[in-house]
Amino acid sequence: MQTTSILIAGLGGQGVIVAGSVLSCALVLAGSDVKTSCEKGIAQRSSPVLCHVRFGDRVYSPLAVNADYLLLLSPVCAADHYLSPETRIIKCSCRVPYPNMYLLGMLSRLLAPTHAMWARAMESCIPGSFEASLACFRDGSQNS
Amino acid sequence: MLLTGNSAIARGAYEAGVILATGYPGTPASEVVEAAAELGIESQWSANEKVALEVAFGASYGGARAISAMKNAGLNVASDPLLAISYTGVNAGLVIVVADDPGPHSSQNEQDSRHYAMLAKVPMLEPSDSSEALALTVMAYNLSEKYDTPVLLRTTMRVAHSMSIVKQGSRTETKKEVRPDMHKYVLLPYHAKMRHLFVEDRLQRLEAHSENLNSCEFRGKGMGIITSGVCYQYVREAFPEASVMKLNMTYPLSCRQVKAFAAEVKKLYVVEELDPFIENQVRVMGLDPQGKSLFPRTGELNPAIVGSLGSGKKMDLITEHPSLCRGCHYHQVFRALRKTGAAVIGDVGCYTLGALPPHNCLQVQLNMGLSIGCLSGFEKANPAKPAIALIGDSTFIHSGISSIINSRYTGSISTVVILKNGVAAMTGGQPYPGSDSRRGIPQIDLVRLLNALDIVTDMITPDRVEQTIMRHMSLKQMSAIIVDAPCKRPAYLSRG
Numbered sequence: 001m002q003t004t005s006i007l008i009a010g011l012g013g014q015g016v017i018v019a020g021s022v023l024s025c026a027l028v029l030a031g032s033d034v035k036t037s038c039e040k041g042i043a044q045r046s047s048p049v050l051c052h053v054r055f056g057d058r059v060y061s062p063l064a065v066n067a068d069y070l071l072l073l074s075p076v077c078a079a080d081h082y083l084s085p086e087t088r089i090i091k092c093s094c095r096v097p098y099p100n101m102y103l104l105g106m107l108s109r110l111l112a113p114t115h116a117m118w119a120r121a122m123e124s125c126i127p128g129s130f131e132a133s134l135a136c137f138r139d140g141s142q143n144s
Numbered sequence: 145m146l147l148t149g150n151s152a153i154a155r156g157a158y159e160a161g162v163i164l165a166t167g168y169p170g171t172p173a174s175e176v177v178e179a180a181a182e183l184g185i186e187s188q189w190s191a192n193e194k195v196a197l198e199v200a201f202g203a204s205y206g207g208a209r210a211i212s213a214m215k216n217a218g219l220n221v222a223s224d225p226l227l228a229i230s231y232t233g234v235n236a237g238l239v240i241v242v243a244d245d246p247g248p249h250s251s252q253n254e255q256d257s258r259h260y261a262m263l264a265k266v267p268m269l270e271p272s273d274s275s276e277a278l279a280l281t282v283m284a285y286n287l288s289e290k291y292d293t294p295v296l297l298r299t300t301m302r303v304a305h306s307m308s309i310v311k312q313g314s315r316t317e318t319k320k321e322v323r324p325d326m327h328k329y330v331l332l333p334y335h336a337k338m339r340h341l342f343v344e345d346r347l348q349r350l351e352a353h354s355e356n357l358n359s360c361e362f363r364g365k366g367m368g369i370i371t372s373g374v375c376y377q378y379v380r381e382a383f384p385e386a387s388v389m390k391l392n393m394t395y396p397l398s399c400r401q402v403k404a405f406a407a408e409v410k411k412l413y414v415v416e417e418l419d420p421f422i423e424n425q426v427r428v429m430g431l432d433p434q435g436k437s438l439f440p441r442t443g444e445l446n447p448a449i450v451g452s453l454g455s456g457k458k459m460d461l462i463t464e465h466p467s468l469c470r471g472c473h474y475h476q477v478f479r480a481l482r483k484t485g486a487a488v489i490g491d492v493g494c495y496t497l498g499a500l501p502p503h504n505c506l507q508v509q510l511n512m513g514l515s516i517g518c519l520s521g522f523e524k525a526n527p528a529k530p531a532i533a534l535i536g537d538s539t540f541i542h543s544g545i546s547s548i549i550n551s552r553y554t555g556s557i558s559t560v561v562i563l564k565n566g567v568a569a570m571t572g573g574q575p576y577p578g579s580d581s582r583r584g585i586p587q588i589d590l591v592r593l594l595n596a597l598d599i600v601t602d603m604i605t606p607d608r609v610e611q612t613i614m615r616h617m618s619l620k621q622m623s624a625i626i627v628d629a630p631c632k633r634p635a636y637l638s639r640g
Contacts, residue, residue, distance in 0.1 A: 024146050024307060034146060035273065035377075037306040039249060047466045060380040061447045062273075062306040 003056035005064035006107070007082050008100075010073025012040065012049055015100035018126060019071065020051030023104060025121035026113040027055045037062035039078075048076040069110075071103045092143070098136040105140020147310045149303040150213075152274040153241055154179035155310070156281025157211045160237070161318040164188070164203040166196035168542065169571035170215030171250040172304040173243035177213055178574075189568075191577050192512070192542040193218035197225045197240060201294075204238040205329065207320035209285055213241035216257050217511060221543070223260065226294065230264045231339040232329045233292035236320045237285035241297045243304045246417040246444045252492070252511060254442060256418035261296050261395040265343050267350050268296040268395045269357075272376040274308040280392060282313075283357075291346055291353070298394070300417065302374040302444070347396050355401045357393040360408075368409025370402065370422060370433065375415045375445055382451030394422060399429045406431050413438075417445050468497050473606045473629035477563065478503035480609035486530040486617065489522060491515040491544075493536035494570045495563055506534065513543025520556040530617050533560045537590070538568040538576040545593075552597050552622045559616040560624045561609075562590065565631040573636025594624045603628055 006023065010016040017038050024036045032055040040049045052064035066084040072091040096102045101122075108118060118137065122130040147155065153176050157165065165180035165187040167173065181187035190196035193214040203210035214222060219242045226240065242260070245251040261268035269284055271277040277299065284295040327335050364385040371379050372391035379388055389405045391397070406412050406426075414423040414435035423435035438454035439445060448456040468474050478498045481488055482505050490496055490506040491514060499506035508518060515533040522531055535544050540562050551558060566580065567573045578588025594601040600623040604612050609627060616623045 021146075021307075028146055028309065033309060035306060035308045036146070037302055039301070039305070059308075060377040062302060062308070062374075062377065063446050065446055065448050 001057045003054050003059050004069075005067045006053045006069045006071065007064040007067040007079060008051040008053070008071040008073070009076045009079035010049055010100070011076070012047055014049070014073045015098070016049040016051050016073060019100040019104055020053055021125040022101075022118070022121045023053050023107075025125050026117045027053070027111070029117040029120060030111075030113040032112070033057060033059045035059045035062040048074075048078055050076070050078060050082075052082070069107060071100075071107060073099055073103065092140070096136055096139065098133050101133045101137040102140035102143075105137040106143050108137070108141050145310050145312060146307045147274045147278075148175060148305055148307050149271065149274050149277040149299055150175035150243075150305070151179040152277035152310050153211075153213075153281045153297065153299075154183060154185070155312060156278040156284075157209075157239070158183040158185060159278075159313050159315050160209060160282045160285040161316045162209045162211050162285075164200060164208065164210040165213070166190050166199045166210070167213040168193045168196055168218055168221075169538075169568045169574040170218045170243070171571055172245060172299070172301040173213045173215045173218070173241060174571055174574065175304070176211070176241050180211065189574050189576055193222040194225060197222040197229075200238060200240075201225060201229055201234075204234045204236045205322070207236050207322050209237045209318060211239045211241065211281075214243070216242060216244045216251055216255050217253065218242070219257050219260055220255075221512070223264075226260065226266075227264045228331060229294045230266050231331055231336060231343060233339075233342075234288055234294060235323060236318070237288035238294045239281065239284045239288060239297055240294055241299065244298065244300045244418070246300055249301055252509075254418060256421055258298055258394060258421045259419070261298075262421075264294075264296075265347055266293050266296055267291070267354075267393055268298055269392055270298050270373040270394045271303055271392070272373050272390075273303065273306070274310045276392070277303065278310050278312075287353075291350055292342075293346060293350075298373075300374055306374075350393075351396045351398050354393040354396060355398045358389065358391045358398070358401060360401075360405045361388045361390060362408065363387050365408060366410050367413065368405060368411065369413045369415055370405070370426060371415040372422065373416075375417060375450070378445055378447045378450045379415050381447040391422065395425070397422075397425050402426055402429055403431065406433075415439060415445070415450055418442075465500055466497060467500070468494060469632060471632045473565070473627075473632070474498065474563065475503075476606040477609050477627060477629065478505045480606075481505050481532075481534075481613070483610050484530065484613045484617070486532045486613065487522075489515050489519045489531060489533050491533075491535040491539050492570075493539055493563070493568075494565070495534060495536060496570075498534075512539055513547055516544055516547035516551055516560055519558045519560070520551040520554065523556055523558050531558070532613060532617070533558065535560065535562055536569075537562060537564040537566065537579065540590075541576050541578060541588070548594070548599065548624070549597060552599055557619070557621050559613065561613070562624060562626045563629055564590065564626050565629050567631050567636045569631050569633070569636060573631065573633060590626050599624050601626065605629075
């Protein structure tokens with residue numbers, strides 16, 4: 001299986017890294033080899049945050065060069081360099097309680113993990129109660 | 145199980161029976177110590193990296209395995225004990241993790257810390273992902289004890305902070321007897337002379353051993369690429385059909401093994417970030433690989449740059465301006481500093497951001513603890529110019545105390561402003577020794593400490609910065625102002 005590259009981009013505080021963790025976890029549960037790389041510039045001071053997630057039979061580089069998908073939480077210049085004309089951009093201008101989970105939901109329709117796997121991933125990666133995140137994720141997965 | 149490289153290193157230390165983890169917060173190394181704590185290993189944030197390594201060595205000498213983790217610049221601070229421990233060797237295994245930062249993403253420089261392996265004459269391992277980070281850490285302890293050497297485990301941000309799948313194993317408990325040996329552990333010149341002979345012989349034996357750790361993957365013979373660390377992953381991505389010599393131990397190298405690889409391939413390449421560290425070792429063997437003639441010495445590599453043999457587009461770093469948190473006390477401090485008109489000789493911490501807009505109020509920042517000494521030198525050059533040193537509390541404990549003693553007792557009449565937010569905030573809010581009263585020991589009293597040096601000291605709140613600085617600068621004696629400005633990030637002041 002060809003390796004698929006996903007880039008999640010946003011600002012500190014928007015849950016980019018949590019989204020990356022949930023996505024990675026779900027893909028591992030679905031049996032893929034997964035590598036993830038998060039970059040956050042000079043620590044957490046309102047800086048842009050990028051999370052690369054790659055999955056396939058055997059993944060080498062953790063960087064999502066020429067990303068297949070971009071989950072865009074906020075426009076971030078640094079993301080541009082990892083994109084190609086073929087990159088499919090997933091974003092949403094609607095107001096939802098957990099935009100990062102909503103976008104993951106939208107993406108999930110194109111990926112292998114089952115709903116149960118996503119739920120397990122959220123339970124292990126989201127501190128505290130994850131039900132609200134799961135509900136928002138579900139809404140996203142039903143978005144056309 | 146998905147783990148970051150740092151967590152995998154901590155897991156490896158745990159499985160190898162390590163009982164002590166020390167370090168100083170520094171991106172991208174910090175999580176090694178934090179993950180070690182979560183696994184139940186006694187973990188300490190040391191005053192600075194030199195102390196951290198010395199404490200870890202103490203455990204090793206005492207017969208217990210220990211690990212010390214630091215960022216690139218941190219190894220500079222710990223280099224004094226590192227070079228000495230190379231000579232004494234160890235009792236129980238000792239591993240030093242150094243995390244480099246090609247980019248740089250969050251460092252004052254882009255140094256290639258691999259040179260320390262050569263300078264210190266110690267073996268160095270470079271994992272290329274989390275699975276290797278775990279395995280090489282466990283192996284490092286066996287290597288350390290078998291060859292009587294500290295071992296450097298070198299990562300870069302892309303290994304330290306990237307996650308990959310890891311298989312966890314079980315823990316081996318281990319403890320050695322304390323064995324005093326004056327000729328080994330007391331580095332009087334005559335003993336050092338003998339130990340140097342041992343060190344050179346050890347290097348030769350490690351060279352031979354490296355053949356077990358480094359492997360040749362033969363595929364198409366047109367291209368042969370020698371590589372290590374995360375660059376191995378980029379090479380596999382960019383040139384899946386090329387033959388690759390994968391180095392897990394990047395120093396020392398086996399001349400025999402490298403030459404045997406080179407003989408099998410038509411064109412020889414070395415792919416590495418930063419300095420031609422591997423390339424120059426290969427050149428000394430009489431080979432002529434293509435390395436830095438193609439690939440840049442600055443910034444990170446990635447599969448696109450590797451795949452295009454150096455001409456692909458470079459990924460720009462995240463360049464949007466970072467800024468102080470919205471409600472941070474330091475905004476008020478900088479507005480006040482601006483009004484005083486004093487030149488601000490700064491240091492390393494969140495307050496470094498005062499150099500940027502909107503404050504534009506900090507002139508100098510180099511390494512940890514520079515500010516105080518630098519100010520006293522500046523004062524000699526410009527006795528009439530109003531200037532202050534600006535340093536945070538954790539940085540002050542790290543390396544400000546020696547400096548302030550130096551300033552006081554070389555006759556400086558400068559004013560040092562210590563910003564006390566209670567944590568090492570920029571690196572994620574870690575405590576420092578004395579920052580709080582954990583372990584039942586009272587918080588360090590900076591006012592008393594400075595008074596003991598006969599330095600006029602005031603502890604104030606941020607709203608009194610302007611008038612206090614104006615008053616202190618008119619005093620004709622060394623003085624300090626401690627600004628009590630607790631970090632506003634709620635998670636930081638309560639973390640362990």
